[in-house]
Amino acid sequence: GAVVSQHPSWVICKSGTSVKIECRSLDFQATTMFWYRQFPKQSLMLMATSNEGSKATYEQGVEKDKFLINHASLTLSTLTVTSAHPEDSSFYICSGLAEFWEQYFGPGTRLTVT
Amino acid sequence: AQSVTQPDIHITVSEGASLELRCNYSYGATPYLFWYVQSPGQGLQLLLKYFSGDTLVQGIKGFEAEFKRSQSSFNLRKPSVHWSDAAEYFCAVASYDKVIFGPGTSLSVIP
Numbered sequence: 354g355a356v357v358s359q360h361p362s363w364v365i366c367k368s369g370t371s372v373k374i375e376c377r378s379l380d381f382q383a384t385t386m387f388w389y390r391q392f393p394k395q396s397l398m399l400m401a402t403s404n405e406g407s408k409a410t411y412e413q414g415v416e417k418d419k420f421l422i423n424h425a426s427l428t429l430s431t432l433t434v435t436s437a438h439p440e441d442s443s444f445y446i447c448s449g450l451a452e453f454w455e456q457y458f459g460p461g462t463r464l465t466v467t
Numbered sequence: 468a469q470s471v472t473q474p475d476i477h478i479t480v481s482e483g484a485s486l487e488l489r490c491n492y493s494y495g496a497t498p499y500l501f502w503y504v505q506s507p508g509q510g511l512q513l514l515l516k517y518f519s520g521d522t523l524v525q526g527i528k529g530f531e532a533e534f535k536r537s538q539s540s541f542n543l544r545k546p547s548v549h550w551s552d553a554a555e556y557f558c559a560v561a562s563y564d565k566v567i568f569g570p571g572t573s574l575s576v577i578p
Contacts, residue, residue, distance in 0.1 A: 396570045454561035458511040
């Protein structure tokens with residue numbers, strides 16, 4: 354199957370700073386990418402849908418000003434957590450959408466805010 | 468509203484035993500259904516999918532799933548579990564503009 358990479362795989366940042374997470378589709382073009390958040394022992398919670406060249410669509414309850422998403426090319430989407438706080442600590446996962454709603458997932462990024 | 472339920476939060480089976488993980492969905496039209504597996508430290512991997520046609524679908528790693536429209540179910544099965552199958556399993560349904568995931572079933576395998 355297709356490969357999606359995420360960078361970094363884990364990051365620790367101080368409260369109040371911003372951190373950027375990159376999601377790349379390595380061998381396919383992803384017009385649409387999704388960003389998920391996963392809490393321990395829980396399912397994936399969709400945060401936003403990222404479409405190349407247009408604004409992201411955020412799910413209800415997700416602060417668009419805190420979680421900035423940019424999808425500047427068909428192979429790269431970025432999630433920036435601005436003014437991070439300890440409650441933003443989580444596992445963030447991206448995916449690239451292929452045909453028939455099949456997704457290829459990145460390995461995830463563990464964010465810890467101290 | 469579309470939803471996915473996985474009644475079993477955690478299942479423990481012995482290695483070599485058969486496995487069935489349950490999934491029920493709520494969706495108005497013919498669904499696109501998926502099973503994904505998440506192993507520690509790894510990304511989600513697609514096991515199998517159903518779009519149309521034969522209601523019994525074969526996947527990777529010896530898994531299969533059966534779509535039953537009358538029961539709104541898409542249960543995952545494997546005849547003989549291996550220790551390496553221990554992981555988190557997610558059922559998912561494609562909605563109009565997104566994919567909705569179930570809460571997941573954690574599988575433990577006893578040697």
